[in-house]
Amino acid sequence: xxxxxxxxxxxxxxxxxxxxxxxxxxxxxxxxxxxxxxxxxxxxxxxxxxxxxxxxxxxxxxxxxxxxxxxxxxxxxxxxxxxxxxxxxxxxxxxxxxxxxxxxxxxxxxxxxxxxxxxxxxxxxxxxxxxxxxxxxxxxxxxxxxxxxxxxxxxxxxxxxxxxxxxxxxxxxxxxxxxxxxxxxxxxxxxxxxxxxxxxxxxxxxxxxxxxxxxxxxxxxxxxxxxxxxxxxxxxxxxxxxxxxxxxxxxxxxxxxxx
DNA sequence: TATGGCCTGTGG
DNA sequence: CCACAGGCCATA
Numbered sequence: 001x002x003x004x005x006x007x008x009x010x011x012x013x014x015x016x017x018x019x020x021x022x023x024x025x026x027x028x029x030x031x032x033x034x035x036x037x038x039x040x041x042x043x044x045x046x047x048x049x050x051x052x053x054x055x056x057x058x059x060x061x062x063x064x065x066x067x068x069x070x071x072x073x074x075x076x077x078x079x080x081x082x083x084x085x086x087x088x089x090x091x092x093x094x095x096x097x098x099x100x101x102x103x104x105x106x107x108x109x110x111x112x113x114x115x116x117x118x119x120x121x122x123x124x125x126x127x128x129x130x131x132x133x134x135x136x137x138x139x140x141x142x143x144x145x146x147x148x149x150x151x152x153x154x155x156x157x158x159x160x161x162x163x164x165x166x167x168x169x170x171x172x173x174x175x176x177x178x179x180x181x182x183x184x185x186x187x188x189x190x191x192x193x194x195x196x197x198x199x200x201x202x203x204x205x206x207x208x209x210x211x212x213x214x215x216x217x218x219x220x221x222x223x224x225x226x227x228x229x230x231x232x233x234x235x236x237x238x239x240x241x242x243x244x245x246x247x248x249x250x251x252x253x254x255x256x257x258x259x
Numbered sequence: 260t261a262t263g264g265c266c267t268g269t270g271g
Numbered sequence: 272c273c274a275c276a277g278g279c280c281a282t283a
Contacts, residue, residue: 002277032266058278075278077267092267112266113278126279151260160279169277226277247261249275 002058002074004132004165005208011055014080014105018050018062022100024085028116030094036117037095044068045097057128057164061119071119072107078114081106128164133205139195146186146194153189153197154182155246166201169226172251173204176225176235181259182243182250225251 026045028037049065062070072078081090082105085098095107095116107114119125129145130137149156156162157171166174175182178200180193189197211222224234228251229242238255 006277030266073278075265076276110267111276115279158278167277248278 002076002078003167003170003208004058005170005205005212007055007058007060007074007165008209009212010074010080011053011060014060015053017080017082017103017105018097018099019052020049022047022049023097024100025098027096027098028094029096030112032112033094033114033116036115041118045070056122056125057131057160058167059125059128061122069119069121071115071117071125073115074109075111075113075115077111078107078109081108127161129160129162130164132163132165132170132201133209137198139191139198142198143189143191143194146189149186151186152182152245153180153184153186154250156186157201158246158248163201165205168248169223170201170204170208172226173207173224174200175257176200176251176253177203179235179257181257182245182252184259225253227251 023045026037026042028034028042045064048068051063051065054061054063058073060072060074062072064070082103083090085102085104089096089106090108092108092110092112093106094109094112094114097105099105107116145162146156149162154171154175157166157174158168172182174197178193178196180189180197180200184193207224225240228240231240232238233240233253233256236253236256238253240251241254243250243252
């Protein structure tokens with residue numbers, strides 16, 4: 001579940017379950033996580049209290065009372081779940097924290113690509129641009145940040161060093177809102193288009209946050225263009241197309257998203 | 260820029 | 272069987 005809105009929602013839910021609680025036992029249940037979480041490191045979590053949970057882009061940091069930081073990244077399919085300690089575990093549990101209130105928080109991750117590791121500080125995370133939903137960002141800043149970027153805007157939006165938190169879905173969604181072609185050259189976007197792009201990013205992320213807020217699923221459509229190949233554009237009715245950029249799918253409207 | 264790797268699951 | 276999957280890194 002991993003783009004900025006989904007990770008932010010996961011962090012908020014995790015805080016309720018975890019902040020102020022003491023860890024009784026930590027377990028790594030898949031070899032992909034045992035590489036970073038050795039038995040000694042897992043033991044070092046026992047007895048620790050979680051002071052806070054923070055987010056930077058799609059990265060999560062669990063702040064422990066010992067001063068240690070546990071870094072979690074969901075990658076493609078990670079999510080937090082929890083259940084009563086001793087109850088049957090949900091499917092795909094890769095990492096588990098048994099807490100002092102008889103609940104167990106688990107990292108569920110079908111593809112087992114998520115990562116959990118100790119870090120010393122935010123400096124140990126990969127270089128990240130400002131938060132993609134930072135309300136203080138300006139079009140001038142974005143224009144300067146795009147200057148010198150080679151390649152198509154869709155591909156550039158996925159680079160976390162530009163903006164932290166935009167993934168493959170919201171890149172397509174933002175460009176649809178901005179009515180910009182995903183193939184447009186990032187470096188040569190005219191100022192008015194950069195302004196539209198910033199607004200489009202905000203709209204896409206705001207929609208994502210709103211969607212996360214409702215735990216009611218089943219509503220008409222989740223995304224405006226993503227995964228809608230062949231379906232009519234919600235703005236002009238033309239058939240949505242799919243193309244591949246940098247080995248990732250892009251969805252766009254060929255009529256109302258212009259270069 | 261493209262490919263492969265990490266992993267497993269789903270759907271055609 | 273194959274393609275594809277909301278991420279990211281290392282490699283030529």
